[in-house]
Amino acid sequence: MNTLNRVLIFGATSAIAEQTARQLVAQGASLYCVGRNRDKLMAIIGDLRARASSQQYIDGCVADLTDSAQHPNLIDAADHQLGGIDGVLIAHGTLPDQKACQADTSLTRQEIEANALSVINLLTLLANRFEQQQRGVIAVISSVAGDRGRQSNYIYGAAKGMVTLFLQGLRNRLAKANVNIVTIKPGFVDTPMTAAFDKGGPLWTAPEHIAKGIIKAMEHGKDEVYLPWFWWGIMLIIKHIPERIFKRMSL
Numbered sequence: 001m002n003t004l005n006r007v008l009i010f011g012a013t014s015a016i017a018e019q020t021a022r023q024l025v026a027q028g029a030s031l032y033c034v035g036r037n038r039d040k041l042m043a044i045i046g047d048l049r050a051r052a053s054s055q056q057y058i059d060g061c062v063a064d065l066t067d068s069a070q071h072p073n074l075i076d077a078a079d080h081q082l083g084g085i086d087g088v089l090i091a092h093g094t095l096p097d098q099k100a101c102q103a104d105t106s107l108t109r110q111e112i113e114a115n116a117l118s119v120i121n122l123l124t125l126l127a128n129r130f131e132q133q134q135r136g137v138i139a140v141i142s143s144v145a146g147d148r149g150r151q152s153n154y155i156y157g158a159a160k161g162m163v164t165l166f167l168q169g170l171r172n173r174l175a176k177a178n179v180n181i182v183t184i185k186p187g188f189v190d191t192p193m194t195a196a197f198d199k200g201g202p203l204w205t206a207p208e209h210i211a212k213g214i215i216k217a218m219e220h221g222k223d224e225v226y227l228p229w230f231w232w233g234i235m236l237i238i239k240h241i242p243e244r245i246f247k248r249m250s251l
């Protein structure tokens with residue numbers, strides 16, 4: 001069982017990350033929160049401090065995570081301020097406009113940078129540090145979209161799929177170093193990212209519920225979790241549809 005006393009959160013302004021942070025604070029954790037939007041981040045840090053005890057350290061800093069040159073300093077700052085890191089959650093991401101990406105290669109590259117390369121850069125630095133300390137847990141929010149490419153969102157899916165595969169390799173490498181690598185695969189979650197979607201219905205979940213699943217998976221050192229669990233079954237079916245049939249479907 002991993003203890004999550006000192007946690008570093010990337011993409012802390014995400015609705016899922018914010019709910020995870022609240023639940024971690026309620027459990028007594030200290031947090032270092034990295035987010036891009038200054039006003040939103042400061043409001044979240046203020047709210048978390050109001051929920052924390054005087055023994056808990058809650059702070060963070062503003063950063064655009066596609067600026068990979070900043071990554072080493074962000075990790076060092078968190079390590080220094082928290083006095084060590086037990087767990088990391090990487091939550092940032094963007095939902096690309098698929099049609100716009102199809103017409104613009106630079107936009108496609110930006111989306112791959114935001115959703116995959118920035119995450120891989122952070123993971124490479126964190127993995128080396130955690131391998132040395134021989135303990136800890138690193139969780140990343142990937143997506144069910146990374147399990148199979150679909151015409152409606154294959155730029156996002158390809159980026160998340162890259163992260164999922166990278167995490168599989170990292171998990172394999174770090175298993176002997178006592179470091180847990182957790183892949184979080186949510187389905188449809190009601191957050192600002194999905195604001196343009198028609199919500200409602202049994203497949204939609206609140207971010208609080210996903211947050212609970214993330215913490216449980218990190219504490220128990222799970223490998224890959226679908227949240228909610230029933231997405232495991234849905235994606236099992238989707239992954240097994242033969243390609244000659246799948247390519248004619250509109251999903």
Ligand SMILES: NC(=O)c1ccc[n+]([C@@H]2O[C@H](COP(=O)([O-])OP(=O)(O)OC[C@H]3O[C@@H](n4cnc5c(N)ncnc54)[C@H](OP(=O)(O)O)[C@@H]3O)[C@@H](O)[C@H]2O)c1
Nearest residue numbers: 013014015016036037064065066092093143188189191193
């Ligand atoms: N919602 C879903 O249905 C769903 C499903 C599966 C997976 N996910 C994944 O869950 C994670 C959290 O998303 P969410 O649903 O909570 O949506 P959200 O509230 O829109 O959060 C996305 C966050 O990513 C941050 N971000 C984007 N690019 C960034 C950058 N370059 N540097 C720093 N931060 C950046 C955004 O910051 P700003 O506030 O500055 O824009 C925003 O806070 C994402 O990885 C997403 O892909 C979501």
